[in-house]
Amino acid sequence: MGESNGPNEGLCCRIRRGGALSAVAAVLAFTSKVSAFVPLSLSVPAGFEGFPSSLHPTSASHRRGSSSRRRQSSRRWVGGARGGNSGGMTMDGGSGDEGGGRRRIEESEGGVSVLTVTVGGRDLSFETGKVGRQASGAVMARDGETVVYSTACTDRKTTTSNFSPLRVDYMERFSAAGMTSGGYNKRDGRASDKETLVSRLMDRPLRPAMHPGWFHETQLLSWVLSYDTVHPPVPLAITAASAALALSNVPLVRAIAGVTVGMDSEGELVVNPEMSVAAMSPLNLTIAGTADGVLMIEGESDFVGEEDMMRAIEVGHAAVRDLCLGIEEWSEVAGKEKKTDTLRLPPEGLDEIMERDFQDKVDHALFESGEGKDDQSSAMRELTELTREALQVAEGEEPGNGRYSPYDIETALKKLYSKRLRAIVKTTGRRCDGRKTDEVRPISIETGLLPRTHGSCLFTRGDTQAIATVTLGGSGSSQKTDGITGMILKHFYLQYTFPPSCVGETGRIGGPGRREVGHGALAEKALSYTVPAVKDFPYTIRVESLITESCGSSSMASVCGGSLAMMDAGIPVSSPIAGVAMGLLLDEEGGSGEEAVVLTDILGLEDALGTMDFKVAGNEKGITTFQLDIKCAGLTTALLGRALTQAKAGRLHILGEMQKAQPDGPRKEISPFVPTATIMSVDPDQIGKIIGPGGKIIRQIIEDFSLDGMDVEEDGRVMISAFNSTSAASAVKYIEEMLKDVTLRGGGRGGAGGGGGRSSRGVPADFNTTAIIGTTYRDCEVVSIQPFGAFVEFAPGLEGLVHVSELDVNRVVTAEGFLADKPAIDVKVIGLNDKGKVRLSRKAVLLEERGGKAGGADVPSPPRKRPNGALAGGGALGVVKRAAPAAAKPKAVGAAKKEVPLSAAVEGPSGGGGGEGEAPKKDG
16 A cells, blocks of 8 residues: 555655754664653653654553543643643643644543644644544544544554555545535545545655554545535644544654645735635645654745745744644543554664675765666666675575565665765765756757647656647636535646656556646646636646656656747746756754755656655746655755755756747747637627527537537627637627527526516517518428427527418418428518517418518528538528618627637536526527
């Protein structure tokens, strides 16, 4: 189980002691020293050096076991001071190690225990002992009326895998928001992209927090059971999952917590902002970590500068610290005994043997094996085989007498690789490929690579390469997602593909995995802030990034390539966006964070052997997206600030290379293969006539004129797109004529107007009869047949009666028999009956054709597709050619039009806008 980029992920959970990081440094070091987190009077078991007392088995509560927690109801506040206040009095925390938050633990009979922590001015509560009592750890977390239930469970047997067997899943129930899935199968099914992204968000800080010697399959499940549309469930889920893990029998390094940080309308930073504030915030960060350091950051911003970003991180980590201290306090009271007897601890002396016998070979493999990735990988594989031959225990035998398990050998070798990489880079200032620590790999760019795509770019940076393509489309190309926050319509989205061939391997091809979904979302957020508004460029924009070569930072290559492809497609982006991945090599032998080596544009090897993968994207003004993944127990904000400063320099260098490739910015014209579009303006009160009941008329227009798409907005803008400009022009003409014929009192069902429309096969009282009496309509659909005649739709939304006596010049016995082979007929409007219904005549048309008395204007109906796909009806593509009678004065509708880009998926109004009564089926 678990999510991993390689077989050794999760084994490199090391940190270095020293300076400002001394509180974190001893966490994963297998030494006999005791960190300041552990009381010196306690005996610390092997492998738990650096563990807080609340999380290792020397805790008194752990020795007591779960049964001892059944005690009388009690309450206590913890914070800046302890004790001295009883009866539930509130105590505000002070400063120092105790933290500045307000925390409260309440216990009651039956083993129910509740932790309450004040964060961002609101109380977050975490309850255990009532729900999910068979799980190793179970927590019900609440923020307002948003409730998240998290559990932690482990397998009894250990695995033989070489990576941490952790699986994290986040699930949103539609019922949490009082909804039911809109799909055919009403049962909540496979994870959505959002659920996958949140699962990754939770996994990243929790994985390095687990003991590196823990190899029991561990599963963390989190369900959103109640969502009040106000309080965000994601930070609550991160903290609830961590709390469940802290209360379980799984040994942890430190407790973890997560918060979000946003910015309100006055520019003030807000912790866990309400959903309405977050939606308008120019900055949205999710931060997770321990009480002493940051473990994970994921966020986006509207070109926020580095200084403001660091201020947001500091504010967020202060809240994280309060939560972590509360969870550690809580685990002393309600936690289970930690399981340590199955931990895999490194054998004594193996590190020394590895360093003594193989250090020179490690140096050669890292720095002298060749210039390319293939040469280096080959040398490292050979060294792995060499160490196994020298040290691995024979199959079927137990390790001992200088022989070790394959896992121990690989772990020790990887540790030596990391140590030598740090030492040599720090001493020489040169990296494996000869670059300086702040140097970006060589970049080559080719735009317009693919002739028939709407935009394309081949972006190569060192041994990492991506082909980015852009497709522009109509509303049908938009991406729709359904969740507890409602239906989301995305006019811009990016999809990332990482095939096994890009690293010279074979593997599964199918739907995107978690990693691909996560990398695509990161690149999408980076570019989204440069996309023009729909009203200015109403295309749906789809960007695809196909990774063709990979040696680190493929997601940032997708950002750069995607930005260039968008400019190649002629999209008027506000600026190009560049992204760079930063790495970190922490000093093992002491010192402070200032001794750490920060790397710009890291290789895949530096990512695997280093401590940090820190991705930053933006332009010269600020940051649009930001992601941090680390393998140690936390980084200080000062060290993150240093990495951000160096990342800006790298980002500016890449932007300079991109501007050389596209010096004039976005192309002035879009590709000729993009669907053309026309926008016309109508009176907003007439929107319902175009849409029709349930969207019937707009769908018919799209089908009849072979349009690519058609959107109607509330302000009266009608956007029509088609691959054939003649089709678009014909549709515009048809809509203009349709609106001229009739003036309705109301807006129609689904329209923006209100009141007055009435459902009838006739016409409303203020129907402009002068404009249509005497007019002939061609190829009109027979809607229904009655004994006394047939109802025919002669204009969109308008039906009239052709009496049996008006069907033919000869006597017709039955209308049904006569019209059996006539699905459409030509009719002429001859007047209104006593009830105001339109009277039509086919006989009058036949008499005119035979030389009888002439009638009014001849109007073709819109084309109708026959079974073989051919169009039927008058005129080329059904162009309306109508000459209104002189007496008619059609209502002006201001149908101004111009050729502009097509609208992205802005659907016309539907449902609930009809006012009094129902509107006609089609308003013509």
